[in-house]
Amino acid sequence: MSGAERRLTAMRHGSIPGSSGRVRPLTLLGDPVLHARAKEVSDFGVALDRLIEDMYATMYAARGVGLAANQIGTGLRVFVYDCPDDEDRRHLGHLVNPRLVDVGGDTVRGPEGCLSLPGLEESTERFDHAVVEGFSREGAQLRVEGTGFFARCLQHEYDHLEGTVYADRLSGRRRSRLMRAVAKAPWHSGPTPV
Numbered sequence: 001m002s003g004a005e006r007r008l009t010a011m012r013h014g015s016i017p018g019s020s021g022r023v024r025p026l027t028l029l030g031d032p033v034l035h036a037r038a039k040e041v042s043d044f045g046v047a048l049d050r051l052i053e054d055m056y057a058t059m060y061a062a063r064g065v066g067l068a069a070n071q072i073g074t075g076l077r078v079f080v081y082d083c084p085d086d087e088d089r090r091h092l093g094h095l096v097n098p099r100l101v102d103v104g105g106d107t108v109r110g111p112e113g114c115l116s117l118p119g120l121e122e123s124t125e126r127f128d129h130a131v132v133e134g135f136s137r138e139g140a141q142l143r144v145e146g147t148g149f150f151a152r153c154l155q156h157e158y159d160h161l162e163g164t165v166y167a168d169r170l171s172g173r174r175r176s177r178l179m180r181a182v183a184k185a186p187w188h189s190g191p192t193p194v
Contacts, residue, residue, distance in 0.1 A: 017080070017092065018056030024072040026062060028187055029117050029165060033070045038077045038161040041096050044139045048078070052094050052137050055080045064115045066153045068160030071116050077134075079157035086148030095142060098134035100158045105129035105147070112156065112166045118187055122178045124166050130154040 027033055041048060051074060059067035065083040069076045080094040105128035113121035130151040133143045146154050156166060167178055182188050 017082070017094075018053055018058075018060050021050070021053030021055070021057030023061040024054050024058050026058065026115050026118070027071050027073045029114075029167065029182060030188070030190055031073070031116075033073055033075050034116055034160070034165055035163045036070070036075060037163045038068070038070050038075045041076050041078060044096070044135075044137065048096065048137055051076070051078060052080060055094070056082075059115070062115050062118075066157045067115060068157050070160055070163075077161045079161065081153055081157060083146075083150050083153040085146060085150035091144075091146065091150050091153075093142070093144065094137065095132060095134035095144065096137060098132045098158055098161065100130065100155065101133050102131040103127035103129065103151075103155065105151075108152075110149075110152065112152065114156070114166055116165060117167065117178075117182065117185075119185065120178060120181050122166070122170060122174050124169055124174075126152045126155050130158075132158060 051069060055067050055069060055072060055078065058072055059080055059082065066079060066081040069078040077097045078094065079098065082090070082092045084090055107125050108128050109123050109125045111121045112124040128151055129147050131143065131145045132154050136142055144154065159166070167175065170178060
């Protein structure tokens with residue numbers, strides 16, 4: 001069987017994340033769902049499977065490394081990721097009802113972007129190590145640990161579920177600069193968030 005045939009077979013069986021999902025519109029900065037704490041998932045069934053597949057498909061279509069459910073307008077505590085760490089190891093997965101249980105190491109300031117603020121980024125401070133616990137779509141317990149860029153990704157996606165976007169972590173010149181860029185962005189409409 002050729003590589004293309006294997007990929008097609010895998011897609012038919014849904015083993016490639018997002019292969020059975022549909023791309024959904026992204027929720028942009030200013031939408032209230034991004035600033036509300038997401039609700040716990042209680043039904044680990046077909047609807048959750050569908051949501052996770054749609055999230056992967058949307059994340060890949062937007063060329064992101066992580067996506068929280070509220071970024072596609074669904075206020076549930078779920079995020080997906082396909083993110084490298086600082087040593088270029090790939091981390092692929094999802095977490096349902098995640099809890100950020102530990103952060104540590106140095107605080108590192110680095111560029112951070114967001115699919116809900118397309119085309120923009122700003123230097124944001126994050127911890128260099130993060131541990132998140134939650135569940136798989138089947139309800140199995142998961143523990144995910146990351147350092148470097150992957151730790152940044154885990155903290156960023158967890159923040160989304162708490163109703164926080166990275167812009168909320170900025171202050172002073174950095175926040176002012178980002179908000180001016182938001183006001184000029186072609187996707188922005190309405191008043192600029194403060």
